Amino acid sequence: IQMTQSPSSLTASVGDRVTITCRASHDISTYLSWFQQKPGKAPKSLIYDASSLQSGVPSRFSGSGSGTDFTLTISSLQPEDFAVYYCLQYNSYPRTFGQGTKVEI
Amino acid sequence: EVQLVESGGDLVQPGGSLRLSCAASGFTFSSSWMDWVRQAPGKGLEWVANIKPDGSERSYVDSVKGRFTVSRDNAKNSVYLQMNSLRVEDTAVYYCSRSLNAWGQGTTVTVSS
Numbered sequence: 001i002q003m004t005q006s007p008s009s010l011t012a013s014v015g016d017r018v019t020i021t022c023r024a025s026h027d028i029s030t031y032l033s034w035f036q037q038k039p040g041k042a043p044k045s046l047i048y049d050a051s052s053l054q055s056g057v058p059s060r061f062s063g064s065g066s067g068t069d070f071t072l073t074i075s076s077l078q079p080e081d082f083a084v085y086y087c088l089q090y091n092s093y094p095r096t097f098g099q100g101t102k103v104e105i
Numbered sequence: 106e107v108q109l110v111e112s113g114g115d116l117v118q119p120g121g122s123l124r125l126s127c128a129a130s131g132f133t134f135s136s137s138w139m140d141w142v143r144q145a146p147g148k149g150l151e152w153v154a155n156i157k158p159d160g161s162e163r164s165y166v167d168s169v170k171g172r173f174t175v176s177r178d179n180a181k182n183s184v185y186l187q188m189n190s191l192r193v194e195d196t197a198v199y200y201c202s203r204s205l206n207a208w209g210q211g212t213t214v215t216v217s218s
Contacts, residue, residue, distance in 0.1 A: 033205060035150075042200055042208040043142075043150060054206065086150055088205065094166040095140075095152035095205070 001026050001089050005098035012103060018074040020101045022087035027067050031091035034063055034072045037100075038083045046085075047072065077103070107131040107207040111199065114212030117191055125186040125212060127201030135159075135179040138204045141186050143197035144211075153199070156184065169195075191216045 002025040012018050022032065030050035035043040045054045047063035050070055060075045074081055082105055087098040113125040127139070140155040154165045154175040163175050174187040184201060191214075198211040 037150075042210055044208070045206040048206060088150075088152070090205065093164045095155075097150045097152065100149045 001028060001092060001096055003087055003089055003096050003098040005085075005087055005101050007101060008099065009102040009104060011105065012077050013105070014077055014079055016077045018077050018081075018103060020072045020085055020087075020103075022065075022070045022072070022098050024068045024070075024089055024091075028089045028091035030066045031089055032063075032065070032070050033088045033090065034061075035086045035088065036081075036083045037086065043086065074103075107203060109201045109203065109207060109209035111201045111209045111212035114199065114214045116215045116217065118218050119191060119193055119216055121191050121216070122187070122189045123191065123214060125188065125199055125201075125214070127184045127186075127209060129182045129184070129201075129203065132203060132207075134182040139175075139177060139184040140202040140205050141175060141184075142200045142202055142205070142208075143195075143214075144200070145194070145197045148197075151197075152205075154186065188214070193217065 004023045006021050032050045034047040037043045046057050046061050051063045062073050064071050084100045084102045086100050108130045110128045141153040143153050156163045156175045172190045177184045193216050196216045198213050200211045201209040
């Protein structure tokens with residue numbers, strides 16, 4: 001299953017609402033996660049099952065969607081949110097990631 | 106607190122072998138699926154393999170099938186990735202993960218002559 005994220009990069013300001021989309025080439029139900037990765041660091045899980053927030057993740061992060069179209073929303077961008085974001089499908093093997101979305105100032 | 110600590114990364118020549126280890130703590134290892142994910146320099150994330158809690162099922166991305174083997178030792182709370190016939194394109198940071206929701210810090214594998 002191919003996962004296509006858009007945009008590949010975006011420029012935003014602190015306080016902005018940011019939306020990243022991920023499209024699957026086949027129906028994956030809600031077997032989708034979102035990750036945040038900062039330079040030189042391991043990925044951090046934000047959302048699982050398309051819309052469930054991982055423990056400890058700020059509530060400004062939210063996920064939605066099912067089937068083939070999914071969205072990660074950051075309601076009010078904070079300085080620590082500038083990073084690369086990836087989606088991942090775990091409906092079938094091999095697990096596949098989107099190509100990433102870089103969120104820049 | 107969940108902790109995953111990878112080790113074993115090194116510089117190796119094409120065609121060589123390497124065994125990565127991941128020591129886990131802070132959760133019930135014997136009940137957890139474990140994954141390996143890699144990231145080539147300047148590139149995105151690529152899922153590599155995973156293994157069922159009891160070790161009875163393993164899955165791999167096509168590019169490593171027949172060359173890499175994932176295994177685990179529940180008595181030692183550890184998961185391993187045996188990598189044979191290494192290629193230049195296997196150069197990456199390799200992350201160990203518990204069910205893709207908790208991650209280690211990664212270990213670097215460089216395949217070069």
